[in-house]
Amino acid sequence: MAQTSVHTLRLELLPLEADAIQALLAGDARNLKRITGAAFPEPVAPPPYMAESLPVVGTRLRQSPDDAPWWNWLVVSHDDGVAVGSVAFGGKPDAAGAVLIGYAMYPGHEGHGYATEAVKAMMDWAFAQPGVKTVRALAPVWNTPAVHVAEKVGMRPVASEEDDEVGEVLVYERIRGS
Numbered sequence: 001m002a003q004t005s006v007h008t009l010r011l012e013l014l015p016l017e018a019d020a021i022q023a024l025l026a027g028d029a030r031n032l033k034r035i036t037g038a039a040f041p042e043p044v045a046p047p048p049y050m051a052e053s054l055p056v057v058g059t060r061l062r063q064s065p066d067d068a069p070w071w072n073w074l075v076v077s078h079d080d081g082v083a084v085g086s087v088a089f090g091g092k093p094d095a096a097g098a099v100l101i102g103y104a105m106y107p108g109h110e111g112h113g114y115a116t117e118a119v120k121a122m123m124d125w126a127f128a129q130p131g132v133k134t135v136r137a138l139a140p141v142w143n144t145p146a147v148h149v150a151e152k153v154g155m156r157p158v159a160s161e162e163d164d165e166v167g168e169v170l171v172y173e174r175i176r177g178s
Contacts, residue, residue: 004069008121011114012076013087014038015068018061021054038076038083047086047104057088067092069125075105075118084109087122097133098173099126103149110145120153127176136173140166154178 006013014036016024023031027044046054050072057071072088085105093099101122103115119137126132137155139146140163147170150157155172163169 006073006121006125008117010078011084011118011121012078013073013118013121014076016057016072016074016086017065017068018058020074021058021061021072025051025054025058036074036076036083037081038074039081040083041106041108047106049102049104050086050088053088070099073118073122075114077109077114084112084114085118087115087118089122089126093129093132097131098136099132099134100136100138101126102137103146115145115149116152119149123153123174133176134173136171139170139172141168141170142166 004015020032020035023035024044024046029040029042029044032038032040032044045051054072061068061071070089070092072086074083075085075087076082077084083106085103087101087103090100090102101119103119105115123135126135137150139150141147150172153174155174157170158173159171161169161171
């Protein structure tokens, strides 16, 4: 896969390939630094809410390495080269041109606007890809920071669902050009 990256004023976003995901799950800071160029908060672990999905994503990327941009992106601060979080898509666009986006910042890096900046950049990236018409996010009603990020990047609630584990979840979306 040709290396892809997205840059903002304060951040660099890099798609995580299978080897990086494996190193992240193993807590291997040295290998992660070699693969991504980023330093990771100690102890090295996936960002909140992402650990459960990463083994599945790693397996998928071993089978289809070129799909990496449609999964997890590492969010790295330009200032110090530290990984501050992750933005993830739920795979390639569906038949209707919709993609799901999720986001999580490492503890200590929340509240600095990184999630908003990174999600906006990744939404712009997604809308620049062929066939993408809608970007959606799911936010538990009790997760005020996630709700605020969705709203700050121009998403609007379009539905709510009940999840057995987290309770009510708002479905946010933004349509290309809106």
